[in-house]
Amino acid sequence: MLRRITFFKPYYCSGCCTRFKSTFSKDPVSNPDGSSLPDSEKAIHPFRVAVEEQGSIVKRLIKEATTSSEELDKAVIKLKNKKQLLEAKLQELSSLIPQVNKVKLDDLIKQRFYYDQSFSIYGGLYDFGPAGCAVKNHLLQDWRQFFVLTDGMLEVDCPVLTPEAPLRASGHVEKFxxxxxxxxxxxxxxxxxxxxxxxxxxxxxxxxxxxxxxxxxxxxxxxxxxxxxxxxxxxxxxxxxxxxxxxxxxxxxxLMFDTAAGADSRQQGGRHRLFLRPETAQGIFTNFRRLLDFNRGRLPMAVAQIGQSFRNEVQPRSGLLRLREFALAEIEHFYDPEDSRHPDFASVSELNLPLLSVEDQSAALTAPTWRQLGASVASGLVAHETLGYYLGRIFLFLTKRCGIDPRRLRFRQHPPCEMAHYAADCWDAECLLTDGCGRVDWIECVGCADRAAYDLSRHSEASGESLVAARTATGGTSRSFTPSVVEPSFGVGRLLSAILEHNYRQRPGRDEQRTCLSLPAWLAPYHCALLPMNGGSAEMRQLIRRLHRRLAVGENLAGLVDADSRGVSIGKRYARCDQLGVPFAVTVDYDSVAEVKAGALSELDSNLLSDWPADCRQPTVTLRERDSRQQVRVPIDRVPGLVKQLVEQRVTWSQVMDTEAVFQGQTGTKSNR
Amino acid sequence: MLRRITFFKPYYCSGCCTRFKSTFSKDPVSNPDGSSLPDSEKAIHPFRVAVEEQGSIVKRLIKEATTSSEELDKAVIKLKNKKQLLEAKLQELSSLIPQVNKVKLDDLIKQRFYYDQSFSIYGGLYDFGPAGCAVKNHLLQDWRQFFVLTDGMLEVDCPVLTPEAPLRASGHVEKFxxxxxxxxxxxxxxxxxxxxxxxxxxxxxxxxxxxxxxxxxxxxxxxxxxxxxxxxxxxxxxxxxxxxxxxxxxxxxxLMFDTAAGADSRQQGGRHRLFLRPETAQGIFTNFRRLLDFNRGRLPMAVAQIGQSFRNEVQPRSGLLRLREFALAEIEHFYDPEDSRHPDFASVSELNLPLLSVEDQSAALTAPTWRQLGASVASGLVAHETLGYYLGRIFLFLTKRCGIDPRRLRFRQHPPCEMAHYAADCWDAECLLTDGCGRVDWIECVGCADRAAYDLSRHSEASGESLVAARTATGGTSRSFTPSVVEPSFGVGRLLSAILEHNYRQRPGRDEQRTCLSLPAWLAPYHCALLPMNGGSAEMRQLIRRLHRRLAVGENLAGLVDADSRGVSIGKRYARCDQLGVPFAVTVDYDSVAEVKAGALSELDSNLLSDWPADCRQPTVTLRERDSRQQVRVPIDRVPGLVKQLVEQRVTWSQVMDTEAVFQGQTGTKSNR
Incomplete structure (x- = not known):
């Protein structure tokens, strides 16, 4: 944990890297689910195979006593040529990675109040507005389900204020x-x-x-x-x-902020020096004993914590990339160092991941190679199953849940001289991100390190408390040991930055000026916008109120009412929804209210959650999807359940287009639907 | 906001209280939903009515010129007698309020790691363990749905680190x-x-x-x-x-903690002094302009924030009641001071709330009177609809969602001399709680104040920025004004303390030693426990794994696997679940695995989320409910959906008992079910 999240600068190791054995799946053109592997990787795959095969030939020739030097020279030249072809192809494909107009994106982020600088004169502090705060909440909620609930982890919540003793034990007081x-x-x-x-x-x-x-x-x-x-x-x-x-x-x-508790120096014991924690992990280690008891003494045991952390950065960057205060979501997975298997490794072993090994880096490569996780653990490239399991889960979370572009993602291995001496292996999930000047750089968003038994040993030494676990072997003999730990650590602000950039789109063709955040529906700040046509009559507003309440109370979904009374057109309001990343929008128009029996609304208004009366026809509204801009017309009370199913991916939009009435315009304004 | 959350000590006002006009509903024996009003209130109601009626008689006699002094004396004596009867009844009923064995409760909280002191030598800091952290998360999630989503509030997330300027403007630097x-x-x-x-x-x-x-x-x-x-x-x-x-x-x-940012004193501008925010509200005021823009200039506008706050308490209390670091959940509802109506007031106006008015306090009363909210706003006891709306919503949240005992809840009005001079009205939701010595006291858990335009005016003066809203009147004339604000402020730790105490039970009769937390199912740390019988065979563990995954991934529910291998009996494991407040528990026993076709499990194991094969009979498991300790036997794949419906209150346990096979014991151990 001592390692700070810093910007990656390609690191050219000068010879320390001896562990690497190249292995990637012979057919990595698709992941088990067929979706995660980018097209570019399919194009490049034959070139990689050619290099690998020629490499094997060269190795064989070197080993064989009968090889003539002429033969060997030829094979080596062939290998060089194949490598050049691979490099050229990589170069060609990297130009296909989407270019982001960061100036426009930053405008959008500020204008739609995703986040903005707090108290403008001070650096390194940001306020999340309604949009950013909601995305952050949805992201953390999803993280909890994906990691904590699914794997039955324990979660703790420890204070920011931390006394000196544990931070001295962890090494932060001396070396951070x-x-x-x-x-x-x-x-x-x-x-x-x-x-x-x-x-x-x-x-x-x-x-x-x-x-x-x-x-x-x-x-x-x-x-x-x-x-x-x-x-x-x-x-x-x-x-x-x-x-x-x-x-x-x-x-x-x-880099730690400090403060003091208590009234004054004359108080018993004087004022206590306290630090603002620089990471959340220490709270897990100091509670290890209690947590192991809670877990009935069983290992492996994974413990998570989400919370604010603080670092007195000398030169904070603009944006969320290097802040003085930031949220971390960390996991400490404790395991028996003599048994690094993971019971669920099989669920990720067939995934292909974009790995940039230490050897790749010493060959000055920056683009990753898609390698199969199972093969990478078997070859020793990834230290063991438990570490491999987390790399796989992180990859799935980033690409499936966060909408991170796999072409702009790599897992970079730390060269031994970049790692702490006690660490067994460490990989950073890095995203390709653009800075304000249009320069792209690989930015660490998630770290995943095997820290061995370092932390528990240090805390045990410092506190005198025994921090060990026991395991009964098949012979019945109990063995006591200090557990090792694998630590996946997510920088929430950085991940949020990456999510916004990787899901940022400009509409094609003449709509290029129109920008859009194609966020996964469950991460969007609002799940559904509710728009009365024009200023909105009293009846329209009543229908909107009904929809809003039914979305919130019935389905736990966030609705955004945009009942602009200053004549903002529906097109402009859709554009605002697109910039806010809202995946679905409902418009209540004149046709909707024309369908409502007079007087029915005021009756319904007294209980917005009651069913629509059977003797009164339900009005219809239009439901629009953000990315396709297609619309369907559906009865009003069907909307909340339908949006819920769409958000939870139980139905797709194209299924909705197949089953519902496609909408082309109001009867009053355009030809009939 | 300057007001600190402090312990309530009955405050005897010496004559400043002139505003009160007594009004309570003439028939407050039930709330609109028939459930919230405690039985004790029904018993006391005739006595209240008698006092109120005799009071009216006395007032009438005083006004009438023809009243003889003898007549008046008689009436006053009668009034005194009726008051004595009321007092006696109140006394009698207060003895029926559940007594909590706080020593046992504190043991449970520590033993089950709800929370415990951090770094034992320092006061005022607590770690939430897995159980406490999960309840806190569920509580905040529920709070977001109940307040933020339902009422379409904006939520923001501002840093803890706050520079001096805004805290000087708010008055904290000088007066906190x-x-x-x-x-x-x-x-x-x-x-x-x-x-x-x-x-x-x-x-x-x-x-x-x-x-x-x-x-x-x-x-x-x-x-x-x-x-x-x-x-x-x-x-x-x-x-x-x-x-x-x-x-x-x-x-x-x-009381504010301070620290400093930047490298050293010679850096440009020197080291910046920063404070750790003492409340979250200031971040909302400093962003008022951006938020009003986001809201298209419309009022009323409610903005919420949840986050850590810090106060350098000189004498922190044990437990969560007065900490140096604590979570707040705050709302700032901005409204036009010339229009304090609330569009949803009708939804709460018929509720009866336990109010302790300023006049009650000057009569040395501590028990509240159940008064109808609509009548209380009409009489002026509660300042206006918007404040009344929030009192109603807070009441519903506490009693319906948090399981706070209405007999141990009161809303206490602040006497003018306890309020800041600018405040219009202020009520604290206080819960009756027990301290370590068994002494009970009313503890403020939620404050709800009308702070008028104070905060925005101060920030506007200090920053020179115009913090006003505009409204177009029917005449078409635009009027600009500084909005007023109603501020409901929830102390999350205090509320959590109250939830644990009010839901703490000791089993009746000879099971008295068995303690239980009867938490509302959605707040419980785990929604369902998963228990293999005895040590658990490999097949049992496979079925448990399947259930756990389907609960988490399919239903977003937290499962607790307790696969104890040290021979802990099923009864003791149920007892642990009861103490953890887990509302439902599934036991997989020998009958369950006997029902499974050989080989079926390993096939299913490869995809835990796939349907049970049609050609293979589904095994059954027992499902136990915490409070009734009743059990039913259901097919394994029905469990996740059934628990989801129970947690979301879409079905009740008694409905489950009516429709499912009631379980009395395993075929192998007891008579048939």
Whole structure:
């Protein structure tokens, strides 16, 4: 957990990576459900197979004593050619990844109040407006069902305020630091690694002797301590940006916010120093004993926590990518280190995942290779079944539940020198995201690490409490051990950013100016918009009220009433719904109210949840789907149940189009439906 | 919002209360749905009517010029007698309110890990374990549906970290304080009002001249400033507890935690001082402009926020009642001060609520009177419809959704001198709760105040931003005004405490030692327990796995598998479920697995969500209900849907008993079912 969620910069490992054995499924053109694998991967697959096969030939030739050097040279040249073809194809396909107009997207996010900066003068703090807050709630609710309920995890809720002792045990008090350097005259402070990286990157682009040196230095930058950083500053003559002043020595800066509890220093024990937790995981470790008791002593045991975390970032980024306060959703899966099997691994083993191994990275690749999970665990590329299970579940959650584009997703393995010494294996789920300048970068949204027994051992040492589990072997002998832990950790704000960007669309053709968020229906801030035609007569408003109440109370769905009285056209109101990502919209028009028997409404109004009277014909309304912009006409009381089924994917929109009356326009305005 | 959630001490107002006009429904023996009004209220109703009628007679006699003094005296004596009868009846009935064995309840809460103290040496911080966290999640989910979705509120999510400016505007920086005093020798600090109250209460119990004076002083204690408090210390010679040392002067102590952002003092602008928000409401006011835009400029507009809040309590209490970190769920309902009607008031106006008016309090009453909401708004007792609407909704939420006992609930009105000067009216929903020593007290769980235009005006002044809304009158003239606000504010931890206590039961008769939490099914931490008989064979475990997955994925319900392998009997496991409040439990026994065709299970195991094959008889399992302890026998795949319907109250348990096979025991162990 000490590892901070940082921006990924391609890391060129210089030889530490010896574990990799290439294995990907020979036929990864479809996932078991046939849907997750992007078309681009199908196009590239023959090229990958060709490289893999030629690689095997070369390996065989090397091993065989009878191989002539001529034969070997030929085979190696062939391998190089095949690799070039693969690279070219990868290059070609990467240009097909959707380009996002981030300026327009950011406008939409601000204008529709998904989120916006809090208290404008301060950085690193954001307010979620009604749209963003609702998507976040729906996302967390879905996360709970997908992970906590489905796998029977325990969930805990611990305070933000944390005393020093557990954070000292976890290493945060000593080591949760960045190196800072300051302009020696103005005092302006910078993160040392950021400043040095910028300088080296611009040097690397220039011609000359320093270019190569700078590239090499960049490769090792991630693992340097203060002395190492100072060495680079001296060697490349790096100065403060803007001023050109000399820089101070790098110094460590702890990223935790602190405060104090109690009345004053004279109180018994003085004021207690408290920290704002930098992650939620520690609350799980400090409760391990109680949780294992709750779980009747059984392992494996998975414990989840969702909550706010705090880091005093020196240079917060704009948007949700690096905040001083952010939500995390974390899982600690405790297991017997001598038994890393997972009972449900079979449910994910046939999935193909976009993996970027350590070896891929040392070959300077950035695009992932789709590899089968079962084969990857069998070959040792992914450390074991339990870690593999979580990679598979994370992949399914991101692509099936969050609408993350699989072409813009990769699981990047940490090279040993990027991992903590105790960690067994670590993969980050990274999404391709665009920054304000249109530059795309791979951003870590979910981390998934095997942290071995490190955390429990540390807490046990510090507290003197025994944090072990016991297991009775078949012989009847009980064995006691410190459990290992696999930790999937979701950055909720980052994931939300990725969801918005990957589901952002501009309408094709002449409607290009019209933007839309094609969010999965269950994540949308509102499930159904309710629009009275024009200003809306009293009768229309009554029907809207009825629909709204029946959606909320009967189906637990969020309805958005947009009864604009300032003459905003229905087309513009649909456009607003599209930008809010609302998947369905109901319009109540003049035909609807014309169908209602006089007086029937006021009777119904007294109980909005009562059935429509049998002796009174039900009015019909139009139901519009966001992505296709198709409409059907249905009786009003059918709407809530139908929307519920659509949101829960029990029926598809095309089924609705097949069974309901397709709507082309009001009788009063256009030709009959 | 400046008002802190504090413990209620009966407040005896000395004459400021002139607004009250008594009105309660002449027939408040049932609520419109016939269920919410406690039996005790029915018993007491004739006595109330008698007092009210005699009171009217006295008033009439006073007004009439022809009344003789003899006549008047007789009537007044009669009134006094009727009041005594009412008091006696109230006394008699209050003894019927369930007594809670708080020691046993606290044991249950700790043992079943509802919650427990975090980091034992520090006060005021609690961890919610799996049971408490799940109940809290279900409660908040239900709160969102009941308030946010049903009434189409906007919800926002703002950071905990808050800069000084908005908190200065709101008055928190200057006035969100307690008075502290310290032992002049040891330095130990105390809340001045608490310490003085304790001293005065013990004086008041003693005989002698000071007793009366102490009682009088107690009545005015709540509104004193530092000088006033010092006056009492001098007058009654109050000294430090334990030591008897002199006390320091009372000094103001701000209750907000603070911290600082940024790298160091030399950074541009220096380190920014930040506070941990003491309530969530300010984030709503600072976003008012954006929210009104989102709402298309329309009022009324209600905005909700749920989140952690922080107060540096000098003397935190044990349990969840006064914490340093706690969750609030707050609503700000903005409305035009010239139009305080509420469109849905009719839906609550016929409810009877247990109100304790200012006049009741000045008559030293502590038990509430059940008064009709519509009549109470009409008489002016409750300031207006919008405030009345929220009182009604809060009442329904507490009694219908949270299982709060209406006999242990009252809405207490704030006397003018307890309210801020700008507030129009304020009522606290208070629950009768027991402390660790068995003492019961009325504890505020929800506040509901009309704060007029105070907050928006202050923020507008401080920021220079115009925070007004506009409304077009029928004449076409647009009028601009600062909206008023009604603020319902829920203390989530306190409400959770009340829910646990009010739903705590000890089994009757010889099972008295068996305790149970009769939580509403939708709030329970787990909706259904899954218990294999004895250790559980492989087949039983497979059936349990199938049930668990179908509950979670198919129905979004939380299942608790208790597959104890240490020989814990089924009876003891039921007892544990009862203590966890799990409303339903399924047992898979030998009969269940005997019914399964050999080999069928492994086929089904590969897809737990697929239908049971038509050519293979479905095994049956027992389904037990917590409160009645009755059991039925049903086919396994019927269970998830049936539990869903029970949890959502679409069927009742007695309907299930009527339609399903009642279970008396396994064929192998007892006589046939």
């Amino acid at each position: 630091t960045d190196y800072l350097i300051s302009d020696s005259l103005t005092g302006e402070s910078y993160r040392a690694d950021h400043l040095i990286r910028q300088s080296l990157e611009s040097l690397a682009k220039k011609k000359g002797k320093q270019s190569g040196e700078a590239k090499q230095a960049l490769a090792g930058l991630g693992s340097l301590d203060g002395q190492g950083l100072q060495g680079l500053i001296d060697r490349f003559g790096i100065t403060a940006p803007g001023t050109g002043n000399a820089l101070t020595q790098p110094r460590e800066f702890n | 304080t307690d008075y502290l005093i310290s032992d002049s020798l040891t330095g130990e600090s105390y809340r001045a009002d608490h310490l003085i109250r304790q001293s005065l209460e013990s004086l008041a119990k003693k005989k002698g001249k000071q007793s009366g004076e102490a009682k009088q002083a107690l009545a005015g204690l709540g509104s004193l400033d530092g000088q006033g408090l010092q006056g009492l210390i001098d007058r009654f010679g109050i000294t430090a507890p334990g030591t008897g040392n002199a006390l320091t002067q009372p000094r103001e102590f701000n």
